[in-house]
Amino acid sequence: MTQTSGEAVATATARIYGASELGVLSFTSPGAAHPRVEYVGGDLFVGLDRPDGTAITQGDVESWSAPFGEIVASVLAAAPELPATDAGTIVIEDEALAAAVLVDPRRLPVGEFAGDPVVFALARDRVVFVGADDHAAIERVLTLADELYEAAGPLVTGHPLVRADGAWAPLRWRELFPELGLRFERMLRLFSVRAYDVQSVALQRPDVHIADAKIRVLDSGVTTTFAAWPKGTATLLPVVDNVIIADPSGTLSVATFDQFLDAGGDAIVRTGLSPLRYFVPGDQPSRPTA
Numbered sequence: 188m189t190q191t192s193g194e195a196v197a198t199a200t201a202r203i204y205g206a207s208e209l210g211v212l213s214f215t216s217p218g219a220a221h222p223r224v225e226y227v228g229g230d231l232f233v234g235l236d237r238p239d240g241t242a243i244t245q246g247d248v249e250s251w252s253a254p255f256g257e258i259v260a261s262v263l264a265a266a267p268e269l270p271a272t273d274a275g276t277i278v279i280e281d282e283a284l285a286a287a288v289l290v291d292p293r294r295l296p297v298g299e300f301a302g303d304p305v306v307f308a309l310a311r312d313r314v315v316f317v318g319a320d321d322h323a324a325i326e327r328v329l330t331l332a333d334e335l336y337e338a339a340g341p342l343v344t345g346h347p348l349v350r351a352d353g354a355w356a357p358l359r360w361r362e363l364f365p366e367l368g369l370r371f372e373r374m375l376r377l378f379s380v381r382a383y384d385v386q387s388v389a390l391q392r393p394d395v396h397i398a399d400a401k402i403r404v405l406d407s408g409v410t411t412t413f414a415a416w417p418k419g420t421a422t423l424l425p426v427v428d429n430v431i432i433a434d435p436s437g438t439l440s441v442a443t444f445d446q447f448l449d450a451g452g453d454a455i456v457r458t459g460l461s462p463l464r465y466f467v468p469g470d471q472p473s474r475p476t477a
Contacts, residue, residue, distance in 0.1 A: 190237065192251040196261045199235040199243060201286035203311050205344040206230035207382035210461025211389050219246030225259050225290065228355025229348045231308055233286045235262060263287040272299040275324045277316040285314035292350050304350040305358055308343045309335050319349050322364065329370045336377040345378030373410035376402065376428075380412060382462045383425045390423060390460075396472045400425040416447075421469040425462065 190198070204224055209232060212221055222242035224232035235243040235258070248255050266287035270277060277295075279285040285308070288294045295304050300318030307315045307328045313335060317324035328347075335342060348355040360371050383400040390397045398414040405411060412427040418434045430447040432440045448455055448465070456466045 190243070190247065192248075192253045192258050195235060195243060195251075195258055198238050199258075199262050200238075201259070201263055201266075201283045202234045202236045202242065203282055203286050203289070203308060203314070203343055204232040204234055205308070205342075205382075206232070207344070207462050208385070211386050214460070215389050216242075216244070219244060219249075221245050223248045223255055225256050227289045227348075229346050229357050230344050231289060231348065231355070233259060233263075233290055235259060259290065263290055266294075269294060269296070272296060274327075275299070275301055275318055275321045276327065279314045279316070280312045282311045282314075285311070288316070289314075289355070292355075295350075305347050306350075306355070307332070307345075307347045309345070310340060310342050319358070319363065322367070325364065326367065326370070329367065329374055332374045332377070336381065342378055342381050345374045369409060376410050376412050379426075379462065386460070386462055386464075394421065394471045395466075396420050396422040398422050398424050400427050413441075416467060417472070419469045420467075420472050422467040423458070423460070423464045424467050425464055 204222065207230070209222070209224065216222070221244060222234045223245050224234040226232055237243060251258065263283065263286060266284045267281060269284065269288070270279065279288065289306065289308070292304065295316060300316070300321065302318040302320030305317050305319050305325070309315065309332050313331065315328050315331065317328060332345060347358040347360065349358045361368060364371065380400045380402055387397045387399055396417060398416060400412050400414050403411050403413055411429065413429040413431055414425050414427045415431045415433055416422055416424060418432055424430070427444055430442050430444060432442065434440070442450065451467060454468055458464050458466055
């Protein structure tokens, strides 16, 4: 049964989405069944859930008289107070409160951060605000990101945003924190692998191999990603650092992702999937024998 906008204000709760999750939902719940969301910035969005935990969708809001953004703001007006700042950091575990701050950053305390506010929406129950000039606080967030990945719970995004000039925008971490570059790269790779894991479940089909993204930590300590391509097999390939090519003869070879794309030329097709995958043409995967 479709809710009215008034009922939504009274009963709905906020939900934070990352672009990768919405990309999967565009495949599993397309069109009118897709969650209706408001854009926050970067790859972050806010939507609404019914009391039963299902999303309010594009189809649900078609008959609403009030704009969806106004309904979201009304729902978020009931969010609780912020927790206290601790060592220049605010960690929010309440998703509704985190969504309220993302949509209305005026809720953030003035003068509590070193520099412009930065948000790491790592998980729905771990949204962290720090200052853009607070390197120590940012290091702690990167450690938390590692811990959340290892805990194997749902993640939102590894891409931090900074509040500047009245809007949330991607944090230029490569420029601002060169000494933390490897740790940022590790976080982004961990989160991308988790996003591909979720996507792989939704994409399963018998006529194409869905390649998994995997993590490999080099002896140097650098975190990299890889995926395997069974040579000659139709494959949806994630964007990774290296591709392991498994020849039917049993030999293995390795190419960087760019080298693999160059070798395949126009035959390899960039898809519209999010997270991004490339289609590598070939035969249907062979079925395992009993």
